[in-house]
Amino acid sequence: MLLNDEEKRMLDGEYGAGTQRAMSFLKTLGEALGAEKMARVTSAHIISALPPDYLAQMTEGVIKMRTMVSLLPCFDPKHWREKYGIVSKEKTIGGVGLTSEKDYAKNMTILRSLNVLPTFTCTPYTIGIVPRRNDVCLWAGTSGQNVANSLFGARAPRESVATCLASSITGVVPYQGLLRPESRFAELLINSEELDIGNFTLADYGALGYHVGRIARTRNVVFGGLPNNMTLEQCKSLLSPLTVDGACTMCHIVGVTPEASTLETALGGKKPKEVVKVRKKDIENIRDMFTNAGVNEVRLAVFGCPHLTIMELQELAYLLVGRRVKEETQLMVGVSNMTYTLAKEAGYADTIEQAGAIITDCCVSGQNPLVHIMGVDAVATNSARGARFFQTQTAGRCRTYYDDMKHCVNLVTTASGRSY
């Protein structure tokens, strides 16, 4: 792999041990993936819940990050103890995120000293970090990677949180995968003619995305028959589960994806390598798979995997007018602080909170404290990504009920008796 002079200086240790480790990691990875050179990074998105010794090693001697870096949502143990009396455990099956107060503080001290932006969201594109076409985005959190590629035409390679950290430190990433224009064309054509797309809820879009991701594995896909006026929320629901049991990070939606003005453009002028027909039955099967809890068993409804947009909060507020979360159940909503501020200004946050819901900037699936610490074992959600994470990251202990927002809200709320 060819490194330029500055990259060689980093590798030789001129900028300290952390930068050297980061560049050494990127070089090994680049060689593994067939990259011949590094590319400059436009922005990076990382997580604070890294192993503290790992973060300390990687940032040893680093004075500042070499690109704009923001943060994924993270369980803040001090906040949850002080506000809700929930004390973190050291470990879960998955092991991500539920760190001790000491470790959390240690990591945040390092990250704040390096001017990492405390955005705490998995949807940076909803709070002004909106990539331009061809920007190189090293965004940990595979849903954001998919959205950056498929909605914004950014070059967001499928990379791990370790790569995103190393790229934050060095400002570069191996030039491979979706960074290469020739690797961005679709290989699989998804035929969705049989589906009643016009009446799809966000939960249906999520089931479709999960199903296609599992079939696509690492291949790029193109949807030929989806509406070209899909909303951001519909796109987010479709794209975010593509990488849950798959690794599909480029999904062309004809008329929506900047590189997919036509089907032919998305395919690079070639025939698809495979055409996959999705049937109604496939969507039903996924919905069934994510509904292994009974309606009476649900103890918690969760929205916000990925974090909700302001319009999703608006819808939730409408649904909660005149309703109240039942005594024996809870409702948790994941949003960024910036979206929360807007929702507060608009009145949605008050409506939602007065109904008894918790609004948080925490990750509400993989790090959900009610599920992973308090042991809630039946969750209703409209997120396919969230449903699968609840099921797998608790080794099956947590079962899920999968339906659109309205039905999930109805399961955990009752009429409040207040008049409006």
Place this chain on the structure above:
Amino acid sequence: MILLGHIVSPGRAEGEAIVVKVPFSFLGELDISTGKIASPFHEQFGQSLKGKVLVAPTGKGSSMGPIISWYAAKEGNNPAAIICIEAEPIIASAAITAGIPMVDKLNKNPLEVIRTGDYVKVDATAGVVEIVPSSEHVA
């Protein structure tokens, strides 16, 4: 049988093979405190990967993989080595971060020539894999 491949994460290790037919995700599928397959939806739920040579088509899923492999390494619960048909970036970086030797792009499909229980020597510094069928291996 000797196979030649491509280096993903350098190092040498050997052990009993465990072959999984579907792509592997460290997050959600490896229980860091036992080294067993954690997902009950996995065909090989409960089987141990600890100290074994994991053979999988490729990786999948969450970008948090290296966090899991880092923690599992501390507890000695990672696979000893990984062989993939073709690595994708997240399983590759999980292996590199935790120092798990890993190869891919072998001259034969590893899912066809390696069986669970075979004894496999992985030289991921030279890119060479040696398979000793379970019937011939003497522990």
